Amino acid sequence: MRKLLLLPVLVFVLAAAAPAGAADTYTSTITPAGFIPANQTIQNGDAVTWKNNDTVSHQVVADDGSFQSGVLAPGESYTHIFLAGGNFGYHDGTKPTDKGTITVKVSRFVLMQPARAEKVTYTRSTLLKGSVSKTDSTGEEVLVQAKGYGDTDFTTVARTTTSNGYFQALVKPRSNTVYRAVWNNVPSDERTISVRPLLKLGPAAGGKLIIKALAGVRLRGHRVQLQRHTRHGWATVRTVKLTALKASRSTYTSIAKFRFHRVHGLILRARMTHAQAGPAMYGPATSNSLRTR
Numbered sequence: 001m002r003k004l005l006l007l008p009v010l011v012f013v014l015a016a017a018a019p020a021g022a023a024d025t026y027t028s029t030i031t032p033a034g035f036i037p038a039n040q041t042i043q044n045g046d047a048v049t050w051k052n053n054d055t056v057s058h059q060v061v062a063d064d065g066s067f068q069s070g071v072l073a074p075g076e077s078y079t080h081i082f083l084a085g086g087n088f089g090y091h092d093g094t095k096p097t098d099k100g101t102i103t104v105k106v107s108r109f110v111l112m113q114p115a116r117a118e119k120v121t122y123t124r125s126t127l128l129k130g131s132v133s134k135t136d137s138t139g140e141e142v143l144v145q146a147k148g149y150g151d152t153d154f155t156t157v158a159r160t161t162t163s164n165g166y167f168q169a170l171v172k173p174r175s176n177t178v179y180r181a182v183w184n185n186v187p188s189d190e191r192t193i194s195v196r197p198l199l200k201l202g203p204a205a206g207g208k209l210i211i212k213a214l215a216g217v218r219l220r221g222h223r224v225q226l227q228r229h230t231r232h233g234w235a236t237v238r239t240v241k242l243t244a245l246k247a248s249r250s251t252y253t254s255i256a257k258f259r260f261h262r263v264h265g266l267i268l269r270a271r272m273t274h275a276q277a278g279p280a281m282y283g284p285a286t287s288n289s290l291r292t293r
Contacts, residue, residue, distance in 0.1 A: 084106075128170075139161050144159070199224070201268060262292040
């Protein structure tokens with residue numbers, strides 16, 4: 001999805017927590033006599049696999065509807081990962097008198113700090129870092145997952161490891177993106193990184209000016225302000241529409257070329273408002289300054 005660089009770990013303070021090891025998978029067999037064992041106690045992030053060792057079909061159904069297998073033929077299995085704590089009763093959908101309980105103790109958690117920069121300009125990176133509840137863990141895998149604008153699911157975009165319970169990764173989002181870290185199946189809280197378009201203002205042939213808006217989405221049809229610097233600040237002198245589009249790999253460059261009567265010594269910049277940046281990007285965004293000659 002996007003290329004990431006993993007950096008050495010930086011430490012931040014985390015309150016002491018009960019240690020929790022690697023996620024485990026527990027097994028319960030389905031027999032003519034019912035589930036064996038019928039009652040199990042696990043940690044959040046652990047999984048339970050039910051295997052049908054009977055000669056007829058069975059089905060695992062949570063009493064509260066939180067999980068449900070299909071109908072399991074003899075020899076088939078079903079696995080469910082438990083993230084929330086609590087007591088989860090279940091029964092056999094084909095034989096409701098056969099019941100069991102999974103007790104989930106919350107002993108694992110993942111914390112992610114606010115990003116070094118929660119608003120970045122397109123093509124730039126930001127650092128995500130955090131820690132896990134097993135404070136002495138080193139070399140345990142942490143997945144960094146992202147959900148970009150328009151995506152419905154999280155995708156793993158980086159893999160890093162813990163050092164004394166801490167982890168970090170450098171990410172480069174293409175559009176407004178939600179990130180989380182996952183350790184032993186347990187997700188952290190979510191962090192949103194907002195991305196401004198990268199605006200460039202420069203001279204073009206024929207005495208024209210050119211504005212380019214680089215982004216992870218198409219911004220053709222959006223409008224950009226041309227502003228002049230005065231002793232009172234920046235003043236908008238005209239608004240132009242991005243009418244051309246070029247695509248290179250995953251970058252979309254939306255372009256406007258226009259005539260502008262240039263007076264020697266003017267200081268100009270391009271600016272895109274929050275509304276014009278659209279829902280996929282963040283605004284306002286400003287370009288480099290250009291002094292006319």
